[in-house]
Amino acid sequence: MNDRADIPGPRSRALAERLRRVESPGVTTLTDDWPIFWERGQGAHIWDVDGHRYIDLGAAFGVMAIGHGNARVARAVASQAATLLHGMGDVHPAAVKVALLEALAEVTPAGLDLAILGQNGSDAVEAALKCAALVTGRPGVVAFSGGYHGLSGMALSVTSRRDFRDPFLPHLAGPVTFLDFPQTVDTAEQVLADLDRRLRRRDSGMPPTGAVLVEPIQGRGGVRVAPAGFLTGLRRLCDAHGLMLIADEIFTGCGRTGRWFAVEHDDVVPDLLCVGKALGGGMPLSACVGGLTSLGRWPKADGEALHTSTFLGHPGACAAGLAALEELHERDLVARAATLGRVALDRLSRLDVVDVRGRGLFLGVALESGDRAFRVVSAALREGVILLPCGAAGETLSISPPLVIDDADLSAAFDILDACLRSERP
Template identity: 35%
Template sequence: MQSKTVSTEILAQYGPKLVTTLPGPNARRIVEDDDRLISPSYTRSYPMVAKRGRGIRVEDVDGNEFLDFAAGIAVNSTGHCHPEVVKAIQNQAAELIHISGTDFYYEALVSLADRLSSIAPMPGPHRFYYGNSGAEAIECALKIARYHTGRQNIIAFFGAFHGRTMGALSLTASKPQQRRRFAPLVPGVTHVRYPYAYRGCSGGPQEEEAFALGCARYIEEKLFKTTLPPEEVAAIFVEPIQGEGGYVVAPTIFMQELRRICDKYGILLVVDEVQSGAGRTGKWWAVEHAGVEPDIVCIAKGIASGMPLGICMTRAEIMDWKPGSHASTFGGNPLCIAAAHATLDVLEREGMANAKHRGEQALSRLRDWPAEHSIVGEVRGRGLMIGIEIVKDQKSREVAPALRDRIVDLAFERGLLILGCGETSIRLAPPLILNEHEMTIALDILEASIEQTEQEHASASSLASASV
C-alpha cells in the first residue's frame, strides 16, 4: 500500500512486506493440519502462521513480513527475540535449566525479587511467589487473600479477564463462552460494574467522574448493606486498565475510592497488572497513574519477553502462609528469571520511556478519529495500551463486532497484526521498542482498513434502506 504520511523509502524500510496472497500455500496447509489436531477452544482471528520474529516484525511460513501490534497479546514487550534476552536465555541454558524453587534454593529467585521490590507500586518489604502465567499469579492472589484474611468472599468486576483456570475463571466476567458449561465455579465471587464510561453515561468529564465514583460506592452503599457483609470480604480484584474487557481505563477517582473502601473494611486490594504492567503504560505499573498503593500485584505477560513467568507480589506481612500451602514445580524457572532480568534491563533503559512517547504519538493522531470516522466511537488508553471502540453509528453507540472484525481482517491483509478486545473494540499493544516510523505506518494501515470498512458499511446501510 502507499502511505499518505511517510515516503516510499521509509515504507520500504519499515513497512510490511507481502510476497504471497494471504494465507500463502504453506500457511493454508498448516492451518488445515491445525484444524485437525489442535484444540478448537483457541480463538484465532486470521490465518497468520508465524515462523520467526525480530523486533516488531514477524515473518510467516511463506516469507510474508508483518508489523506486530499484538505482541503475543502484550507479551513481547522487548519485541521478538531481542538480542539481550536471547543471550540471557542461552547463557542460562548452559548453566542450569531447572531445579525447582519449590524444593531447592537458587540465587536468581532472590535477585529478581529484590529488583521487582525496588519498583513495586507499594512500600516494602515485599514477598514474591513465582508461577508460570498470569492465571497462576491470580490463583495465588486468590488463595493468599483468603488465607491471610480468613475471609471467603471476593469482589471482581464485569468485563474483567483474570484467566481461565478455575479460580481465575471465577473472577473472569468478560465473555459467556469463557464460563459456559464449566460450573460450578469457585463460590464466593460477586461481580459489580466497572466504570466503562462510554457504555455507562453520555455526559462530559464531570458526569463520567460521578459515574466512576458511583460504580465504586455501589460496593459500600448497596452490597455491604444488602447481601455481602464487609467483614467477610477478603479482597477486591481489579484491572487498572481492563484488557479483554475493551482496554478500558479505570478513572483515578475510582481506584482511589476502592482503596478507601478496602482500608475502611480491612479488605485487600489486588491489582491485575498481567497485561498493563511491565512498563506498557509508560510507568512500571498502570496503577501508578492513579497514585494508589495496592496490597497485592499480579504480574506476567511482558515481564519476561515471551518466557512463561507469572509473579504474585504482596506486602510481606500478607504472604504469611506455611510451607506446603502453595507451590509450583516450574514457577521461577531459571531460564524465565534470566529472561526477566534482561527484559527489565531493556525496559528500564529505553522501553518504558519509549512506550510513553510512542503512545503520545499514537493518541495525538487517534484522538481525531471519532470526528473523522463515523464508526469510531472512542479512543482511550495509556502508553502502548490503546483501545479503539468501533460502533455502527456514533449517536446510538451500538456495538459493531462484525465491523471490528472486518477491520482486523483488512489490517492483516495489509500486513498489520492487531487483535480485538471487549465486545466491539480494537487493541493496540505493540512491542515497547517500536520506532516512530513503524507507529506511523501501522496507523496508516489501520486507518485505511477503517476507511474501507466504513465505506462498505455505508453501502450496505444504503442498500438496506433502499430495500425497505
C-alpha cells in the same frame, strides 16, 4: 516475498490443515483467512512462514514489550539453558530465582517486596486470591464486569465473560460479587457508594468478602480505563472494611502505560499486584507481588509449600525475566511508552471512530460493532499489520505494540489502519 493478496499463504494454509488433525478444535481458530503461522520476529516485526512481513501492533498479547528477537533475552536464555534449565523451585531453587525476585522488588511500589512466582497470569491471580482468603479469613471477592483474569479455576471464577464461564458454572461456585466497571467519574462514585453500603450491611446478601480485584485498565474488556478517583476510592473502602486490594497488572504492568505499574498514575498502592505477560520477556513467567501484611503473612513453609508448582521459579524464565527488566531500564522503555503513547493517542484521535482511549502504549479504538472490528483486523492482516479485537462484543481494536517500536513503523501501521477503516465501512 510472496504476493500479499495471498495471505494466509500456502505454507500457513498447509500448517493449518496439519494442526486441524492434531489439536483440539477448541484452541486455534482455523478458517480460510486465518491464521498466519509465525516463523521469526525482530523488534516490532514478524515474518510468517510464507515470507510476509508484518508490524505487530499487539506485541503478541502484550508480552513482547522489549520487542521480538531481543538479543539480551536470547543470550540469557541460551546461557541459562547451557548451565541449568530446571531447578527445584520451592525446594533447592536455582540461584537466578533470587536475582529475578530482587530485580522485581526494585520496580514494584514501595513496600511490595515479596512475591510468589508462577508461569501464567492466571497463576498470579490464583496466588493473590488464595492470599486474600488466607489472610482475611474471608474467601469472597469483588470483581468487575468486563474483567478478565484468566481461564484456570479460581481465575475463571473472577472473570466476568459468560461465554468463558457458562460451560463450567458448577465448578465456579466461588463467592464472587460482580459490580459494574464504571466508565465515568459519576458512575464510579455510585459503584463505590453501593459497595460501601453492601459491605456495611450484614443482610446485603454478599458473601464474607476479603478482596477487591481490579484491572486499572481493563484489557480484554475493551481497554477501559478506570475513571479518576476509582482506584483511590477502592483503596479507601478496602482500608475501611479490612479488604485486600488486588491490582491485576498482568497486561498493564512492566511499563506499558508509561509508568512501571498503572496504579502509579493514581498514586495507589495495592495489597497485592499481579504481574505477567511482559515480565518474562517472552518466556512464561508471572508473579503475585505483595508486602509484609499480605504475602508476608503466609505460614512459613516447613517441608511443604502451601502454594507451588513444578516449574515455579523456572531458571530459563527467571533469566529471561531478569534480562527483560534490564532491557526496560537500560533503554528507558517506560518513559518511551509514555512519550510515544501521547503521539499515538493524538494520531488515533483523528480517526473517524466511536472512541479512542487508553494510556501510554495501551490504546483502544472502539468501532460500531464486533463485525466491523473483525473485518478491519482481517484487512489489516492482509496489509501487513497484526492487531486483535477486544471488548464485550469484540468491537474495540486493541493497540499494544512493543515499546521498542520506532516512530516510522508506528506511523506506517496507523496509515494502514486508517486505510482499512475506510475500506471496511460500518
